[in-house]
Amino acid sequence: MEHIELFFKSIFIDNMVFATFLGMCSYLAVSKKVSTAVGLGAAVIFVLAITVPLNWLLDQYVLQPGALVWLGDDYASYDLSFLSFIMFIATIATMVQLVEIVVEKFSPSLYNSLGIFLPLIAVNCAILGGSLFMQSREIATFGLALNYGISSGIGWFLAILAIAAIREKIRYSNVPPALRGLGITFIITGLMAIGFMSFGGMLTGGDEEVTEEKTAQVETVKKESEKELANNTTINE
Amino acid sequence: MSLLSKKDVALIKDPLADNNPITIQVLGICSALAITAELEASIVMAISVLFVLGVGNVVISLMRNIIPSKIRIIVQLIVVATLVIIVDLVLKAFAYELSKTLSVFVGLIITNCIIMGRFEAFALANDPWRSFLDGIGNSLGYGVILIIVGFFRELLGAGTLLGIPVLGDPIELTGLYQFGYENNGFMLLSPMALIVVGIIIWVQRSRNKALIED
Numbered sequence: 001m002e003h004i005e006l007f008f009k010s011i012f013i014d015n016m017v018f019a020t021f022l023g024m025c026s027y028l029a030v031s032k033k034v035s036t037a038v039g040l041g042a043a044v045i046f047v048l049a050i051t052v053p054l055n056w057l058l059d060q061y062v063l064q065p066g067a068l069v070w071l072g073d074d075y076a077s078y079d080l081s082f083l084s085f086i087m088f089i090a091t092i093a094t095m096v097q098l099v100e101i102v103v104e105k106f107s108p109s110l111y112n113s114l115g116i117f118l119p120l121i122a123v124n125c126a127i128l129g130g131s132l133f134m135q136s137r138e139i140a141t142f143g144l145a146l147n148y149g150i151s152s153g154i155g156w157f158l159a160i161l162a163i164a165a166i167r168e169k170i171r172y173s174n175v176p177p178a179l180r181g182l183g184i185t186f187i188i189t190g191l192m193a194i195g196f197m198s199f200g201g202m203l204t205g206g207d208e209e210v211t212e213e214k215t216a217q218v219e220t221v222k223k224e225s226e227k228e229l230a231n232n233t234t235i236n237e
Numbered sequence: 238m239s240l241l242s243k244k245d246v247a248l249i250k251d252p253l254a255d256n257n258p259i260t261i262q263v264l265g266i267c268s269a270l271a272i273t274a275e276l277e278a279s280i281v282m283a284i285s286v287l288f289v290l291g292v293g294n295v296v297i298s299l300m301r302n303i304i305p306s307k308i309r310i311i312v313q314l315i316v317v318a319t320l321v322i323i324v325d326l327v328l329k330a331f332a333y334e335l336s337k338t339l340s341v342f343v344g345l346i347i348t349n350c351i352i353m354g355r356f357e358a359f360a361l362a363n364d365p366w367r368s369f370l371d372g373i374g375n376s377l378g379y380g381v382i383l384i385i386v387g388f389f390r391e392l393l394g395a396g397t398l399l400g401i402p403v404l405g406d407p408i409e410l411t412g413l414y415q416f417g418y419e420n421n422g423f424m425l426l427s428p429m430a431l432i433v434v435g436i437i438i439w440v441q442r443s444r445n446k447a448l449i450e451d
Binding site: 028085090093122132 | 271311315319321345347350426430432436438439443446
């Protein structure tokens with residue numbers, strides 16, 4: 001149950017692109033054609049599925065306060081959490097290189113289709129963001145971390161696929177000249193994000209408070225603004 | 238002989254408008270959108286990026302002749318990550334509440350495309366002083382957009398600026414509110430950031446036709 005909940009939550013409610021704006025740069029740059037968008041999306045799922053669990057292990061056994069206790073009692077008081085940025089990004093950069101080498105060796109066809117996207121992924125904020133959110137949401141087990149990596153990757157994939165399809169079609173529409181290209185893409189993404197907000201009620205139906213508490217730490221900003229909105233609507237009514 | 242030659246001035250001025258990192262180069266969008274619900278957070282983010290990009294550009298530029306080109310991405314990431322850790326620790330020490338609001342987005346400065354983009358495109362090929370100016374210019378261009386977006390979202394969404402109410406009190410109905418004005422809470426939600434940036438791009442491109450894409 002926990003797994004299913006996390007799975008749908010990461011795909012729809014906390015969608016990387018629409019809720020947290022992660023990986024926007026490549027999302028905007030590589031969404032001109034559906035085929036390239038699919039390639040990049042697949043690469044992101046792949047890399048997230050590897051780096052998030054790996055960084056979970058790193059976080060659990062090296063970085064957290066007291067995590068080094070398995071080395072002996074002397075190490076129990078160590079807190080290396082300030083190193084997490086540098087450790088995470090180093091893991092990601094090395095993993096991306098490793099994955100590139102392995103994929104090139106064993107599956108040249110996949111390598112050709114992912115092609116140039118793999119090295120770019122090292123600097124995609126969705127990947128580092130996945131690890132950082134995994135850390136700040138305190139995901140409990142290795143299985144959940146793996147699940148989180150894969151499902152947020154799928155969320156990102158869906159988002160870039162959708163925008164690429166829309167951008168292919170919008171070429172035939174009469175957009176005001178100054179909005180063509182980047183401007184209209186921003187506004188469409190905004191509208192899509194509004195649409196995705198409606199998924200917010202999907203899991204909170206029955207036990208609203210419990211879920212609220214869970215997400216509270218990470219989404220203070222979002223929650224505050226939602227409250228604000230709720231207040232406003234009640235005033236209006 | 239002034240301190241800044243004409244070229245140097247251009248390095249700072251170009252990114253502010255015609256070569257803006259966000260609206261023209263499309264770099265560093267993630268953070269620009271996610272943290273601009275409040276003006277204060279936008280300003281802090283802009284200052285953090287100014288520090289990281291200014292110092293980072295100088296460091297990379299100083300090392301540009303000794304970095305092997307094959308592993309330069311990892312070297313760049315390590316330099317940025319170190320600078321970002323400094324920013325993060327400073328924020329946690331002096332502005333704890335704010336660092337909670339920014340949450341993971343401080344860490345995401347590491348993968349902010351502006352930083353890697355400027356390292357690759359400029360610092361690896363230019364001397365430290367010019368790289369420094371380029372870093373300052375680009376992060377100012379980034380900061381300007383952040384502050385504009387933050388300004389409008391906070392003003393229209395919450396009726397405050399930097400947390401200070403400027404449009405009167407919505408509960409006691411003073412100021413603008415006595416004429417039936419309502420805060421648009423929707424502005425505080427994340428999708429509006431995208432639409433505000435979209436409108437900025439629209440305004441900028443309709444004023445400068447040369448920037449229009451086909």
